[in-house]
Amino acid sequence: MTVHSVEPTVRRLHRDGVAAMAQGRPADAVRLQRAGLALLGFGLPIRVGASGAAQRPGPVEDGTTTTGGRYDALAGRLLISLAYAEAERGRTRYGFELLTLAGALIEPDDRGVLVQQRALMLLRTGRFTDALADFDEAIPLLGGERHLPVLCTTLLNRAALYLHAGRVRAAREDLASCERLAQRGDLPLVAAKALHNAGYCDLLSGDLPRALDAFGAAEPLFGRHGPGFLPMLTAARARALLSAGLAREAGRSLDGAVTEFARHRLSQELAEAELLRAQAALGYGDHAAAASRARRAERLFRRRGNDAWVGLATLARLRAQLPGSRAPGGLAARAAELAGRLRAMGLARDAEMADLLAARALVAAGRTGRARDVLAAIPRGRPNESLELSLTRRIVRAELAAAEGRRGPALTEIRRGLAVLDDHRSRLGSRDLQVGITALGRELAAAGFDTVVDGGSPAAIFDWSERSRAQAFGVPPVRPPADPVLAEALAELRQLRESLRTAELERRRVPGARTRCAELERTIRERVRRVAGPGQTVPVAGLAEIEAELAASDRVMLSFLTRHGRLHALLVDAGTVRMVALGDHASVEDAVARLRYDLDALTGRRLPAALDAAIRGSVTHQLDVLSRELMTGLRAELADRELVIVPTMALSSLPWGLLPELRGRPVTVSASASAWLRARRRPVPGERVPGEPVPPLLVAGPDLDQAEVEIGEIAKVYPGSRALTGAEATVAATLAGLDGAPIAHLAAHGHHEHENVLFSRLDLADGPLMAYDIQRLAAAPASVTLSACDVGRTVVAPGDEILGFTAALLYAGTASVVASVARVTHHAAAEVMTGYHCALADGARPARALADASLADPFAPFVCFGAG
Structure with missing residues (x-):
């Protein structure tokens, strides 16, 4: 067989190898390029001489011939592609040696191809200054249609380099040119990469919704034209989540990406994912895990000879080591030395972070004068500075x-x-x-x-x-724009949830349904996260405003705080603020968890008398513990006044009305004093159309004993109310009735989803009404009662931020929500709720109406949230 007869096969192998590399499959790319070289007479393995220069082998013994120079240019193109594929597998030095060999074989017209490949490999090894010089040299050499695909990828990669340097505008210009040329040359995968990198531009500019939109638009293109890049998209989204403080969610998604990168031997991507994983651990406070992940990333980058990325991983490790460091002065010296190295490599933003770390370590070491000198040398701030660096x-x-x-x-x-x-x-x-x-x-x-x-x-x-x-x-609520993809995902999720609920009742399985539900929930989360905010915030209320409203409503406020493991309460009355030391936070947290567990146990199937008595005794004991830790020092101050409680952490899910001191006392729980004041001042909606008042809404969900009886009794309290029962109690009908309703009562099974709180839900006739649905309302209902089990529970994030079904209503603008923070029996719920609405109809405020109605059940775990 002659070389001439195999030339078409060699060219096909080269194209397939380039495509494999473009799709994120370096191992396949190496195999295909080596196969092409073998057919050209370059025997395997391609050898590297002791001098470091690659050597072309002689004839192969099976009868094929060497190129003899006639097809050196073709061999050179294969070597250029093989060089990058080998480097991506971690054989970086070998890759550069292959480029040296290729340089002696290629035609002058292909010089730009070699230079851009060398630039890319320099970029991937962190030699940013050298890479930029090569990119700038290559681009003018890549004119003409023949090199259009290479020019596109060169612009794409130079944009990536600009992003490393924080030059967002230059990156956008290259990406726009790249996408335009990719469209002209019918290169959909390159266009997808340009869109993907445009998302990074948005992320660096602080526009997270727009970045997520770009990543979302790139996903189907990667799915069709380059599935191997989907893990990279996962890593991009994780980076976005980190920028929004969602470190645990970012870490979970990165775990999957790490596995995929390791499986495909994508050593650079694997190392970057490990570094991101370290930053995620740092974000949620696991400093030991962050340091361990950063060390692994350092080893992987060092193996690739990537000094710049080694420096970034070292920075992450030093940041993880600062808390609890016994020698902060030594750490400061290492951070300062690292800052110099990063700056020399063109990584100015990261060098500033290292300098700030050095200054912080110096403060911890008591060397404030030296820390002041370090800070004085750091610029005060730059345009488009990252949020992390600014904070x-x-x-x-x-x-x-x-x-x-x-x-x-x-x-x-x-x-x-x-x-x-x-x-x-x-x-x-x-x-x-x-x-x-x-x-x-x-x-x-x-x-x-x-x-x-x-x-x-x-x-x-x-x-x-x-x-x-x-x-x-x-932040004022934003109603999401119409989104067909989101609407379709919500509809399918509702149908699947309904199928699962029916299957559970019939004790049968629905294969694949839970997996599909998780996929749909991910889609919904990502679509909603693309919605831009209003760009404005409501100012925090001043103490004088709070005191005036407390005096007008004859209430006293308790705002709870935690410091060094101890609870404190700020007692705010008309004209005075006092700080009262309380009990141990860990003891209170444990007692709240045990109390809720006991309350849940009491609502199960009928219990033996002895077990029932034991659980009730435990409930009493936990309430005594909470009373001692929370109320000692406050009893005399409170007298019999109505209370507004601003809780912290676990206290957000405490059934306050069960405490002996608060039994029968109106208690309102609010996330903050400012949120309480805004809820108090919120106007009550009354009309959708002038002259047509909105009626109260009453809804009975399926498979709930006494629900329709409960709704029937409450309907007697509100003549003219709109009652939805049976097949009429659909999600659409319920949302329509909630829109602007003065009063709404929903008696339906509830589910609090601790891991996916925005999918906490109520079961209705055609599927679940989810927390996500609430933000679709044009006008929030004024007062809502949820007699379902435990939908008053919340997940509490740092800063006492809350999420859950009840929180969704409060965020949307509902002034008062009465909900249970533990399970409750149907009979008890019906009795308490009927009494509550009778008192409400007689003119009582929600907190007073609930306090009076709850006397009917000693263990009713209902709480009044919002304005009260």
Whole structure:
């Protein structure tokens, strides 16, 4: 066989190898390019001489011939492609040696191809300055239609380099040119990569919804034209989640990407994913795991000879080691040396982070003068600065000021940092992103709290607690635009959930249904997260405003705080604020968990008398523990006044009305004092159309004993109300009835989803009404009662941000929600709820009506949230 006869096969192998590499399959790419070289007479393996230069072998003994120079150019093209594929498998030095051999074989017209490939390999090994020079040299050499695909990828890769350097505008220009040329040359995979990288531009610019939209648009293109890149899209979304403070969710998604990258031997992507995984662990406070992951990333990058990325991984490791470091001075020296290395490699933003880390370590070591010198040399801020860098800058400056006894400047820096965080939050339309982003300001809020507690008055402490808690309530609600994909996903999820509910009742399985539900929930989350925020926030209420409203309503407020493991309460009355030391937070958390477990157990099947008595005794004991830890020191202060409670962490799901001191007392629970005041001032909707008042809505869900009886009794209280029962109690009908209703009562099975709180739901005739559905309302109902089990439970994030079904109603604008924080029997719910609505119809406020009605059941775990 002659070389001439195999030339078409060689060219096909080369094309297939390039395609395999483009689809993220380097092992296949190596195999195909080597097969082509073998057919050209380049025997396997391609050898590297002792001098480091690659050597072309002689004739192969099976009768094929060497190229003899006639097809050297073709061999050179295969070597160029093989060089990159080998480098991507971790054989970086070998890849560069193959490029040297290729340079002696290619035609002059292919010089641009070789130079851009070398530039890409330099980029992938972190030699950014050299890579940029080669990219700039290659682009003018790649004119003409023949090299159009290579030109597209060159522009794409130079844009990636610009992104590393933070040059977003230059990156956008290259990506726009790349996408335009890719469309002209019918290169859909390259177009998808350009869209993907445009998402990174948006992410660096702080536009998270737009970034998620770009990643979402790229996904189907990758699915059709390059499935091997889907794990990279997963990593991109994880990076976006990290920028929104959702570190645990980012970590879970990265675990899958790490597995895929390892399976396909994508060593650079694997190392980057490990580094992201370290940053995720750092985000949720697992410093040991963060340091371990960062060390692994360092090893992987070092194996590739990628010094720049080694530096980034080292930075992550040092950041993880600072908390609890016994030698912060030594860590400061290592961070300062790293900053110099990163700056020399063109990574100015990362060098600044290393400098800030050094300054922070110096403050921890007590070397405040040296820390001040380091900070003075760092620029005050740059346009398009990342949120993380901006917040870190503020926390370091605040810690230095506090260490030097300059309390005012410390608080100024912290306020400015939280203002930056508020601005970013206001651009997000999804509540879970608004809640998640608070985690990024956790250290700022803690530093501010420590500063005011150490030297401030109770009034100052109250002001600070309001500035740093439940800030997502300060973002006006955004109604998502019409989205056919979202609507279809919601409809299918509802149908599947209904099928699962029916199957559970019939004790049969629905294969694949739960997996599909998880896929649909992911789709819905991602679609909703693309919604942009209103770009504005409502100011935090001042203490004088709160005191005036408390005086007008004759109430007293308890705002709970935790510091160094102990609970405290700020008692706010008309004209006074006092701070009262309470009990141990861990003991309270444990007692709340045990109490809810016991309350749940009492609502199960009929219990033996002895077991029932034991559980009731345990309930009494837990309430005694909570009374001792929470109410000691407050009993005399409270007298018999109505209460507004601003809880913290586990206290958000405590059935307050069961405490002996609060039995029969009106109690309102609100996420913050500001949220309570806004709810109090919210106008009550009354008409959808002028002259047509909206009737109260009463809904009975399926498979719930006494639900229709309960609705029938409550309907007698509200003549003219709209009752939905049986097949009429659909999701669409319920949402239509909720829209702007003055009063709504829903008696339906409820499900609190702790891991996916925005899918907490109520069962209706045609499927679940989910927390996600609530934000579709044009006008929130004024007062809602949920007599279902445990839908009053919430997941509490840093900053006492809350998520759940009840929280969704409050975020949407409902003034008061009465819901259960534990399971409740159908009979007890019907009895308490009927009494509640009778009192409400007689003019009582929700908190008073619930307090009176709950006397009918000693263990009714209902809570009044919102305005009360």
